[in-house]
Amino acid sequence: MTVTAPLVEKPRIVRPGPRFTSGDIACAEGALAAGCRFFAGYPITPATEIAEHMSRRLPEIGGVYIQMEDEIASMAAVIGASYAGVKAMTATSGPGFSLMQENIGLAVMTETPCVLVNVMRGGPSTGQPTMPGQQDVMQARWGSHGDYEIIALAPSSVQEMFDLTVDAFNLAETYRVPTFVLADEIVGHMWERVTIPEAESIRIVNRKKPRESPSPEFAPFKPDADLVPPMAVFGQGYHFHATGLTHDERGYPRTESVEVQTRLVQRLCNKIRQNRDKIIRVQGSMLEDAEVAVVAYGIAARAALSAVKKARAEGIKAGLLRLVTLWPFPDEHVGQVAKRVKAIVVPEMNCGQIVREVERASKETPVTFLSKLGEEPHKPDEILEAMRGTLK
């Protein structure tokens, strides 16, 4: 006799089709589409709308929204939920991102799949809460103590707030690593037309599960060939231990062993580094014959594309390399573009962060940096003027 599981109609969590919405709402919907069922956060401009939307949507579909006492607790709760087997996220901005750094390190060390959205505003400190910024990109890479690798994506549009949030969950689950969506106030608050794909066409990745049954010998941190260990979760009988201390494959503290420390920390870095090709995404426009290239990300890439089109109209052979992945940094892609062009322009809404990476990857090719702070993003004409300047 064949036993067939009853056909259960998959509930349609996110309505497909076109709509007019904001970046923060699109981000929340992307998370739901990716399978996120736990949100812990703390109100902060300009990311609050993500929490508000989640507080309404998650209870409807059996999920959990909880407003924690601060961002330290939010990040800790997200790690707890992920270890209980639920896809989890938080969303914040600069000051909250600073508080989360402690437990971002814990998520790295305990290889916790989770997503953290930082809708960047003007810093340092309380800075300009309602103004855009791209000042936290280095903090995203290096903010917690110790050596590690993370993944960070930079959406440029409301559509990408949806798409890249889905991608962020997939990457977090694939590599068991905290993954950041580094948005900015403009992308977060902007309203645009987006198209939500049909549920079946949204690629969803879930973490690898242990292939063996619970046993006293179970090693929760024993990696596969891709350097990522399958993930046991609480409540399934594995009786495993996880700790922020340096630990062996059993999860047991090994604070005395140079060998265990070296093997663990190198693996935490290498599981991202050796999979760079699979992780990194960039988008090139008009680069084939370009003599000057703009390298940009987030909201700055929107003005950059407009500037490149204007330049082309004047006969300047301009192109754009848009960085979708910021971390791990797309060295090879930037290096290849740098070899072909005479000059590179980097517009950023900070005092020069990603430009340092671009300079490093560009070797001899001169790089012009265009800083912008405050309310407005770069104007296309400002970027165009910088391009003209490089060709004089």
Added chain:
Amino acid sequence: MIEEELRHPYDKFLRRDRIPHIWCEGCGNGIILNCFARALDELDMDLDKVAVVSGIGCIGRISGYTNTDSFHTTHGRPIAFATGVKLANPDLTVAVISGDGDLFAIGGNHFIHAARRNLDIKVICANNFIYGMTGGQGGPTTPMETWTTTTPYGNIEQAFNLVHLAAACGAVYVARWTTLQTRWLTESIKKALQKEGFSFVEIISECPEIFGRYNKMDTALKMMNWFKEASVVEHFSDPAKAEITPNRIVVGEFVDIEKPSYGRLLKEMREKASQKKTGE
């Protein structure tokens, strides 16, 4: 002939490959681990459904020794981590076992808010009056006029009265015992494990190695004698009047009330919300 290895009846509650533990001779943490195991045993708890979460400090290592799913968090954050675990999988009994410095100095904010929400977790605090792991510094529970490595002239800070704090924040079960009263302590841990809502058990624990040496009680026996002489059992007395002094340690149950837990209210809210379906 069948040879049977001699095993302690509570071995099944321990990760045997992690023993011996790191705690000093005479430390109260072993007693706490013993009472916790006893409570699990007497309640016949399904160990697959118990999660032990701890923070940083001497007692923080306990999660590494219990044969359950366990997590050793960053300093002060076990309650916040446990919040995520419990809400994501309500079937689990989540016990936070950590120290006074971890739970009430760096982690104090998480304690008061988890108690306020009546989150269904069990918080067991080993209070040894100092930061043991870092060598015996004073902290939020160090009694006035006692000596530690950072209060060389005697402590001038008021100490937290933890049972008063827990009761004021809304905990549904609050008890305090010393490591001397193991039977009562075990009963209180059992009550906490069974109770729905935020339950708190404070355990006054001896650290003869540091707190004791600095305060003329340099053996476990001397500290136990202090607990014996100073302990006063006063069930359901006013927790506000339960401050710990050299002459008086009020022990007993302070709070045992019924109140819907956060998890229960969340479930009810979800049922309401799922009828609504506002969509995006």
